[in-house]
Amino acid sequence: xxxxxxxxxxxxxxxxxxxxxxxxxxxxxxxxxxxxxxxxxxxxxxxxxxxxxxxxxxxxxxxxxxxxxxxxxxxxxxxxxxxxxxxxxxxxxxxxxxxxxxxxxxxxxxxxxxxxxxxxxxxxxxxxxxxxxxxxxxxxxxxxxxxxxxxxxxx
Numbered sequence: 472x473x474x475x476x477x478x479x480x481x482x483x484x485x486x487x488x489x490x491x492x493x494x495x496x497x498x499x500x501x502x503x504x505x506x507x508x509x510x511x512x513x514x515x516x517x518x519x520x521x522x523x524x525x526x527x528x529x530x531x532x533x534x535x536x537x538x539x540x541x542x543x544x545x546x547x548x549x550x551x552x553x554x555x556x557x558x559x560x561x562x563x564x565x566x567x568x569x570x571x572x573x574x575x576x577x578x579x580x581x582x583x584x585x586x587x588x589x590x591x592x593x594x595x596x597x598x599x600x601x602x603x604x605x606x607x608x609x610x611x612x613x614x615x616x617x618x619x620x621x622x623x624x625x626x
Contacts, residue, residue: 520579520581521583522537524536524537530613533593533611533613534609535556535608535609536609537558537606541562541578541605542560547600547607551595551598555586555587555588555589556589556598557585557587558587558609559584559585561581561582562579593614593617597612598611
């Protein structure tokens, strides 16, 4: 049997720990499963990545923050169509020939696209986006004249 040795009449099993990269079938965290279920399909290539997103609601609007370090602020496309806010971008790996041997590259490169269904009470004309220190912040202000009714009367 491979990996088993005998020492003083006791069997010693040679075990080597190997870190597995998480993938679709064996994710390391449950939030990876949820993100991939809603934001990726099984046929996407490995040239995509899924940036982390924080979404918060305040009295004045919605704050959407995407962790996308290493981008140029001109490299983002932000569109709003029929209440669907779409944010996309791409970060390319630039291989430089300077006698550098990479042993590990854990930074994600490639394309991403995130979409968010916005409520009806937003002011689409006043949406602003800022990119600073690797964080893309999009603020979607609420329109105070539009009220979203969420109470339904049972008849």
